[in-house]
Amino acid sequence: MTINTLSQDGVQRQQMPCLTKTPYYWMSTRWPASELDYAIYLAKKNIRKQGELIEYEKECYNALHKRINHTWDFVVMQAREQLRASKQRRKADRIVLECQEQAYWLVNRPPPGTLENIDYGPERRTMNTRVQLIRMLNSTKKSYVKYCEQYQPHDPIMQGCLPSNPWITDDIMFWNMHSETVAVPTKLRVERWSFSFMELLNDSMGRKEFLTYLEKEFSAENLCFWQACEDVRHGETSKIPEKVDEVYKQFLAPGASRWVNIDSKTMEKTLEGLKRPHRFVLDDAQMHIYFLMKKDSYPRYLKSELYKNLLARAIVPQETKKSVFPFMRRQRHSSPSPALATQIGEDDGKGKNSNSVKSNSGTASRL
Amino acid sequence: MGEMEQMKKEAEALKTQIEAARKAVGDTDMASAASGVAPAPRVQLKTRRTLKGHLAKIYAMHWSTDNNLSSLSSIGVFRLMVSASQDGKLLIWDSHSGNKVNAVPLKSSWVMTCAYAPSGNLVASGGLDNMCTVYNLKTPVIKTVKELDAHTGYLSCARFLSDTEILTSSGDTTCALWDLETGKQKTVFLNHVGDCMCLSLSPDMNTFVSGACDSLAKLWDIRDGQCKQTFQGHTSDINAISFYPSANAIITGSDDCTCKMYDLRADQEVISYQDAALNSGVTSLALSMSGRLIFAGYDDFNCNIWDSLKGEKVGVLSGHDNRVSCTGVPEDGMCVCTGSWDSFLKIWN
Numbered sequence: 207m208t209i210n211t212l213s214q215d216g217v218q219r220q221q222m223p224c225l226t227k228t229p230y231y232w233m234s235t236r237w238p239a240s241e242l243d244y245a246i247y248l249a250k251k252n253i254r255k256q257g258e259l260i261e262y263e264k265e266c267y268n269a270l271h272k273r274i275n276h277t278w279d280f281v282v283m284q285a286r287e288q289l290r291a292s293k294q295r296r297k298a299d300r301i302v303l304e305c306q307e308q309a310y311w312l313v314n315r316p317p318p319g320t321l322e323n324i325d326y327g328p329e330r331r332t333m334n335t336r337v338q339l340i341r342m343l344n345s346t347k348k349s350y351v352k353y354c355e356q357y358q359p360h361d362p363i364m365q366g367c368l369p370s371n372p373w374i375t376d377d378i379m380f381w382n383m384h385s386e387t388v389a390v391p392t393k394l395r396v397e398r399w400s401f402s403f404m405e406l407l408n409d410s411m412g413r414k415e416f417l418t419y420l421e422k423e424f425s426a427e428n429l430c431f432w433q434a435c436e437d438v439r440h441g442e443t444s445k446i447p448e449k450v451d452e453v454y455k456q457f458l459a460p461g462a463s464r465w466v467n468i469d470s471k472t473m474e475k476t477l478e479g480l481k482r483p484h485r486f487v488l489d490d491a492q493m494h495i496y497f498l499m500k501k502d503s504y505p506r507y508l509k510s511e512l513y514k515n516l517l518a519r520a521i522v523p524q525e526t527k528k529s530v531f532p533f534m535r536r537q538r539h540s541s542p543s544p545a546l547a548t549q550i551g552e553d554d555g556k557g558k559n560s561n562s563v564k565s566n567s568g569t570a571s572r573l
Numbered sequence: 574m575g576e577m578e579q580m581k582k583e584a585e586a587l588k589t590q591i592e593a594a595r596k597a598v599g600d601t602d603m604a605s606a607a608s609g610v611a612p613a614p615r616v617q618l619k620t621r622r623t624l625k626g627h628l629a630k631i632y633a634m635h636w637s638t639d640n641n642l643s644s645l646s647s648i649g650v651f652r653l654m655v656s657a658s659q660d661g662k663l664l665i666w667d668s669h670s671g672n673k674v675n676a677v678p679l680k681s682s683w684v685m686t687c688a689y690a691p692s693g694n695l696v697a698s699g700g701l702d703n704m705c706t707v708y709n710l711k712t713p714v715i716k717t718v719k720e721l722d723a724h725t726g727y728l729s730c731a732r733f734l735s736d737t738e739i740l741t742s743s744g745d746t747t748c749a750l751w752d753l754e755t756g757k758q759k760t761v762f763l764n765h766v767g768d769c770m771c772l773s774l775s776p777d778m779n780t781f782v783s784g785a786c787d788s789l790a791k792l793w794d795i796r797d798g799q800c801k802q803t804f805q806g807h808t809s810d811i812n813a814i815s816f817y818p819s820a821n822a823i824i825t826g827s828d829d830c831t832c833k834m835y836d837l838r839a840d841q842e843v844i845s846y847q848d849a850a851l852n853s854g855v856t857s858l859a860l861s862m863s864g865r866l867i868f869a870g871y872d873d874f875n876c877n878i879w880d881s882l883k884g885e886k887v888g889v890l891s892g893h894d895n896r897v898s899c900t901g902v903p904e905d906g907m908c909v910c911t912g913s914w915d916s917f918l919k920i921w922n
Contacts, residue, residue: 302838343839346821350864351882353819357863362907363618363922364865372669373621373908373922384905404777440735440778443754486796 242281245270247311249285262317298345356401360394368392369523377526393520400508403500407432415516419507427464428495428503431457435492439485450483458491468494616866616878616888618921621908626673629660629682630895631912632700636903637689652903654910655696656918657687663698665710668910668920677708677715690733695753697739699728705741707753719756724749729770734778740795742769748783750795762793764800771814773823782823784811790825792837804835806842813858813869817881824881826855826869834881846879848886857899862906870897876911890921 248267252259259267271278292300358364362371372378383392391411399406399415406412413429420426434457438449457466458476468476472490479487507513637653652668661682665675683701690696695718699705705721705728726745733739734750738759742748748762748769767787774781780801784790790811792802804823813826817834822843826832831847832855846867853872860867866887867879876897878888895914902909908922 298838343836343841343843346836346839347843349821350817350819354863354865354882357818358865360906361861361863361865362905363616363861363902363909364863367907371907371922373920378669380907440737442737443752489796 241270241274242277244311244315245274245281246284246288247307249281250289253285253289266315298349301345360398368525370526375526379523379526383521383523391516391520393517393522396513396517396520399513403496403504406504406507415512416504416507419510419512420503422512423503423506425503427457427466428499430464431466431495432492432499435488435495438488439492443485446485447483450480450487453488454480466491466495467498618878618888618890618909620892620919620921622668622671622920624656624666624668624671624918624920625916626664626666627656627658627660627662627916627918629658629916630898630914631656631658631916631918632685632898633657633687634899634901634910634912634918635687635689636901636910637693638691638904652907653689653693654901654903655687655689656899656912657684657698658916659684660916663687663696663708665696666918668918675710675715680706686728686730688731688733688739690736692736694736695733697731697733699731699741701727703727703743703745705731705739705751707739719753721751721756721758723758726768729768730772732772732774732781734774734795740772740774740781742772742783744768746785748772748781748793750798760795760798762798762800764791764803765789767810770810770812773815775816776818776820782814782816784814784825784827786810788827788829790814790823790835792823802837802840804840804842806833806835806845807831809854812854812856815858815860818860818862818864824858824860824867826858828854830854830871832858832867832869832879844881844884846881846884846886851877856897859900859902859909861902861909868900868902868909868911870900870911872896874913876900876909890919892919893917 244266248259248263248270251263252267274281292303295303367380369379369383370377372380382388384395388411395409395411399409399412406416413433417426417429420429431453434449434453438446438453441449454462456462456464458468458473458480459465468491472494476488476491634654634656637655653674654666654668656664656666657679658664659682661679661684663677663679663684664673665677666672667674677696677698679698681700681702681704684698685700686698688697694711695707695709697705697707699721703722703724703726705724707718707721709716709718721739721741724741724743724745724747726743728741728743730742731739737753739751739753740748741751746763746765746767746769748765749758750760750762751757752759762783765783765785765787767785767789769783769785772781772783779796780792780794782790782792788805788807788809788811790804790807791800792804793799794801804825807825807827807829809828811825811827815824816822817824821838822834822836824832824834830851830853831845833845834843835841836843846869851871851873855869855871857870858867860881865881867881868876868890869879870876874891874893874895874897876890876893877886878890879885880887890909890911893911893913893915897911897913899912900909908920910918910920912918
C-alpha cells in the first residue's frame with residue numbers, strides 16, 4: 207500500500223490500487239459518488255449475497271429504495287448487467303475490481319462511526335481495505351508463477367533450445383527454422399500462439415494463418431482493419447490523414463467493400479473524430495474489433511482443424527551435438543531431417559556458403 | 574509534537590501494521606506462492622563471445638529486434654546490436670560472428686545511451702550534449718536524420734516506438750515523446766523531482782515506466798501524457814527499470830543495492846532482491862524471456878542472476894574487469910549481453 211507524501215494542508219491521502227485501463231474507482235478522477243451508483247452497488251451486493259447485507263448497508267439500501275423508487279428497475283437491471291459482465295473477466299481482474307469498488311464505497315459512504323481524519327487526528331480504522339488488498343495481491347502473485355511456468359519451455363536460458371543454441375554450437379539452424387518464410391514451423395512456436403491473442407498477432411506467420419482462417423469465416427476484414435489501424439498509430443504523422451481516409455473508404459463507409467461491424471455508438475464517435483484525423487482517432491474502433499476477434503474468432507481458431515493440423519505437422523527439431531572443437535568458426539550442419547531438406551535447399555543455398563568468405567574486420571575471441 | 578511529526582509517526586506505524594496484517598491474514602507471500610514451483614536450476618552461464626573494439630568505457634547497449642531476421646540471415650548476419658562508448662563511437666555488431674557491421678562517429682563523445690529502432694533502420698544516441706541524435710543505417714553512408722534538441726539536461730535513456738516516434742528520459746527530470754519527422758516534442762512527461770535515469774516501454778506500447786533519482790518509479794500513459802502510478806520503496810537513485818514480459822509488473826534496480834519487483838495492478842512492491850553481502854549499486858538489468866531470471870549488473874564488476882519468483886540469487890556472471898554498465902537479452906531470449914567500463918561486451922549463455 208503506497209502512502210503519498212503529505213500535502214500542504216497536512217492531510218494524508220491514500221493512494222488506491224488501480225487497473226490502468228479502468229479508472230472508475232480512482233480517487234483522482236473524482237468520479238462523483240452518486241446515489242444511483244451507490245444504489246447499483248448495493249443492489250449487486252444484495253443479489254450476490256442473496257439478501258444478507260450488513261446492517262448499515264441494509265438501512266441505506268432501504269432508504270435508497272424509497273427515495274429513488276421511480277428508477278428502481280433501472281438500478282436492478284444495471285446491477286444484473288454488471289454482475290454478468292464481471293463474470294466474463296478473469297478471476298484476478300475480477301478480484302482486483304471488486305476490491306477497488308469496495309474500497310471506493312468505504313471512502314465515499316463510510317460505515318457509521320468512522321472517524322473523520324481532520325476532526326479526530328491520525329487514529330483511524332482502515333484495516334479492512336488493507337486485508338482486501340493483501341488477498342488481491344496473492345492472486346496476482348500466482349499469475350506470475352503461472353506465466354513463468356507457461357513460458358519456461360520457450361526460454362532458452364532456462365531450458366535450452368532445439369536443435370541447439372547457436373551461441374554454443376555455432377549452428378545457426380535455430381534461426382533458420384524460425385525465420386518468417388519457413389514452410390513448416392516448430393511445435394513450440396505454434397503452441398505459443400495459444401498463450402494469448404497478442405502472441406498470435408505478434409508472429410507474422412501466426413497472423414497469416416489466422417487470416418486464412420478468418421477468410422473461411424468471411425470475417426477477414428476484421429484483421430485487415432486492425433492492421434490498418436496499427437499502421438496509422440505507428441506510422442508517419444504526415445501520412446495520417448490519407449491513411450485514415452483510406453481506412454474509412456475501405457472499412458467504415460456505408461457500403462464499403464470490407465465493412466467492419468462496429469456498434470453504433472463507437473461508429474458515431476469515430477466518424478465524428480474523422481473530421482479532424484489524428485494518430486489515435488481509430489483507437490476506439492480498433493479496440494472494439496480487437497476484442498471481437500479475441501473473444502470470438504481467436505478461441506475458435508485454436509479449436510479449428512486448420513490450427514490443429516498445423517500443430518500436428520509442426521516439427522520438433524532434433525538436437526545437434528555441441529561442436530567438439532569450439533575454436534572452429536565454420537558452421538556445422540547436422541544432416542537435416544527429410545522434412546527440412548527441401549525448404550533449406552531453397553532459401554539458403556547461397557547464405558551458408560557466403561559465411562566462409564566473410565571479411566573479418568573485427569576480433570572476437572571465445573573461451 | 575507538531576502534526577507533521579505525528580503524521581510521520583503514523584506512516585511508520587502503518588508500515589509495521591501492514592506487515593503484521595499480512596502475517597495475521599496468513600496469506601502467502603511471493604516466496605511461498607512460488608514454493609510449488611521447481612527452483613530455477615543453478616544457472617552457470619559461460620562467456621560465448623567477447624566483443625572487442627571499443628577504446629573506452631561502454632555505457633550502453635541495445636539489441637536489435639527479430640524483424641529483419643530472414644533478410645539478414647540469408648547474408649549470414651545474425652543478432653545485430655548497437656553499443657555506445659565514450660570513445661565517441663556507436664558500434665553496430667553482428668554479435669554471432671563478432672564482426673563490426675558499422676561504426677558511427679559521434680559529435681559528442683559523452684554518450685550515455687543508445688537505442689535500435691524495431692525496424693532496424695535507425696539508431697539513436699544521446700548523453701551530456703542534452704540531445705538525442707538519430708542516424709539512418711540504411712543509406713549508403715550513415716547519415717544523421719535528426720538532432721532532437723529540447724531537453725535542458727543530459728539524455729539518460731532513449732527508446733524507439735517506431736521509425737517515427739522516440740521516447741527519451743533526461744537529467745532535467747522530464748521524459749519526452751518526439752515526432753521524428755518534425756524533430757519536435759509531442760508530449761512532455763512531467764512529474765519526477767529528480768533526474769530521470771531510465772525508461773522501459775510496455776509490450777503494447779501504450780504505456781512506459783521511468784525511474785529517477787528521486788527513488789520513485791512512475792508509470793505513464795503515452796497518449797495523454799499523465800503519470801498514472803507511482804512506486805515507492807527504493808531509498809536511492811533508480812538506475813535501471815524493465816517491464817516484466819507479462820506486462821503486469823516492473824523490475825527496478827537502484828543505487829541502494831537492491832532490485833525490486835512492483836505489481837502494476839496491486840500498485841505496490843511485491844518482492845525485493847537483496848543480499849546483505851551485496852553493497853554496490855545496481856547499474857542495469859534485463860530479464861530472461863520467461864521473466865524467471867533477472868540479470869542485474871552491479872558496480873562491483875559482476876552481474877548477478879536472480880530468480881524473480883523466489884527472490885534468490887541463482888548465479889553470477891563474472892569476467893569483467895570494471896563496472897558492468899549495461900545488460901540486454903535479445904528478443905528470442907537466447908543469451909544475455911553485458912557491457913562494461915572495461916570496454917568489452919560479453920555474450921553469455
